[in-house]
Amino acid sequence: MNAVLFGAHGLDSGVLPALFLHFGMLSLLAIGGALTTAPDMQRYLVGERGWLSDAQFTSSVAIAQAAPGPNLLFVAVVGWNIAGLAGVAATMAGSLLPSTTLALAASRYGDRRRESRAMKAFSAGMAPLTLGLLLATGWVLTAPVRDSWGALLLVPFTVLMLVKTKISPIWLVGAGAAIGAFGWAG
Amino acid sequence: MPAAEPLQRPASPLRMAWAFNRMALQGFGGVLAVAQRELVERERWLTKTQFLEVFSLGQVLPGPNIVNMALIIGDRFFGWRGAAAALLGLLTAPLLIVLLLAALYREFVGLPAVAGALRGMGAVAAGLVIGTAVKLLGGLRDNPLGRLPAAAVALLTLLAIGVWRWPMAAVVLGLGGASVALAWWRLGR
Numbered sequence: 001m002n003a004v005l006f007g008a009h010g011l012d013s014g015v016l017p018a019l020f021l022h023f024g025m026l027s028l029l030a031i032g033g034a035l036t037t038a039p040d041m042q043r044y045l046v047g048e049r050g051w052l053s054d055a056q057f058t059s060s061v062a063i064a065q066a067a068p069g070p071n072l073l074f075v076a077v078v079g080w081n082i083a084g085l086a087g088v089a090a091t092m093a094g095s096l097l098p099s100t101t102l103a104l105a106a107s108r109y110g111d112r113r114r115e116s117r118a119m120k121a122f123s124a125g126m127a128p129l130t131l132g133l134l135l136a137t138g139w140v141l142t143a144p145v146r147d148s149w150g151a152l153l154l155v156p157f158t159v160l161m162l163v164k165t166k167i168s169p170i171w172l173v174g175a176g177a178a179i180g181a182f183g184w185a186g
Numbered sequence: 187m188p189a190a191e192p193l194q195r196p197a198s199p200l201r202m203a204w205a206f207n208r209m210a211l212q213g214f215g216g217v218l219a220v221a222q223r224e225l226v227e228r229e230r231w232l233t234k235t236q237f238l239e240v241f242s243l244g245q246v247l248p249g250p251n252i253v254n255m256a257l258i259i260g261d262r263f264f265g266w267r268g269a270a271a272a273l274l275g276l277l278t279a280p281l282l283i284v285l286l287l288a289a290l291y292r293e294f295v296g297l298p299a300v301a302g303a304l305r306g307m308g309a310v311a312a313g314l315v316i317g318t319a320v321k322l323l324g325g326l327r328d329n330p331l332g333r334l335p336a337a338a339v340a341l342l343t344l345l346a347i348g349v350w351r352w353p354m355a356a357v358v359l360g361l362g363g364a365s366v367a368l369a370w371w372r373l374g375r
Contacts, residue, residue, distance in 0.1 A: 180306020
């Protein structure tokens with residue numbers, strides 16, 4: 001039961017407040033979607049703390065992408081892989097509480113000020129940063145497959161299919177799973 | 187014409203939770219496209235223009251876009267009860283599914299086919315993120331910053347976060363602050 005509640009790593013309880021605080025801070029910086037915080041999460045969890053391996057981190061994102069629902073849920077899988085259900089509670093609460101409170105307050109307050117110079121400057125200035133973050137996220141996610149030609153070829157193929165066709169991403173995810181299952185992405 | 191059809195109002199917060207639940211369960215690789223179809227065309231709770239407004243607001247605010255959108259839409263119709271209903275509808279069922287998948291994965295991680303499938307899916311996930319960014323690059327063309335400064339900010343962000351691995355807080359506050367300041371100055375001219 002303890003393995004379900006607290007994960008298989010036998011981490012002490014100090015992990016949970018640390019997760020909550022780091023994910024809470026990242027949620028306030030997550031302009032342009034939850035996935036843009038993935039590079040910093042990877043830096044913190046894999047590099048700084050050693051709570052997850054590179055492969056565990058990327059598979060967490062892949063599992064969440066394979067399931068229906070908001071991309072945000074990769075945060076829950078990351079929490080699950082670090083500390084079980086308690087980890088899910090810590091990472092989800094951290095990712096949701098600060099940003100939802102702020103979003104509600106700001107949307108009520110900002111409804112009238114949408115045309116102001118400050119709001120316009122904010123969205124214009126943040127737009128290229130958001131794109132840079134998305135590109136960095138994609139680059140960081142390729143980390144565990146950079147040693148395999150098969151998997152590396154899947155990346156530009158996916159980009160091409162997404163940009164040039166109207167095919168639903170679920171088919172691309174399915175194709176990636178099938179190609180990998182046959183051992184062609186190893 | 188759909189444009190002539192009057193807007194509807196969601197009957198109750200519960201009804202709203204169900205609608206967001208349905209959207210979330212259809213949304214593989216992101217919920218946004220489904221949300222547009224459901225909210226504007228099927229339920230007719232928002233006009234296209236209103237949807238775009240809420241979308242840009244959800245994007246400008248920190249936090250996950252679709253979560254912010256659900257909160258704002260729920261809040262406009264039913265206050266905090268609507269916001270809570272939309273959020274729970276959006277997250278509950280997908281959360282259970284994703285945790286089930288994660289738990290199953292731990293059981294079967296030893297199988298080479300499963301590990302290989304996840305590697306393949308990981309590569310596709312990376313491609314989907316990069317592809318989304320590529321699709322959005324065209325949007326920088328009309329940015330008040332100007333094309334070259336906008337491209338420079340995007341490239342610097344990619345390098346600082348992806349390659350040099352600087353902490354995100356420093357990059358968003360430092361580079362983002364400078365970029366917003368430049369946009370403010372350009373907009374004032």
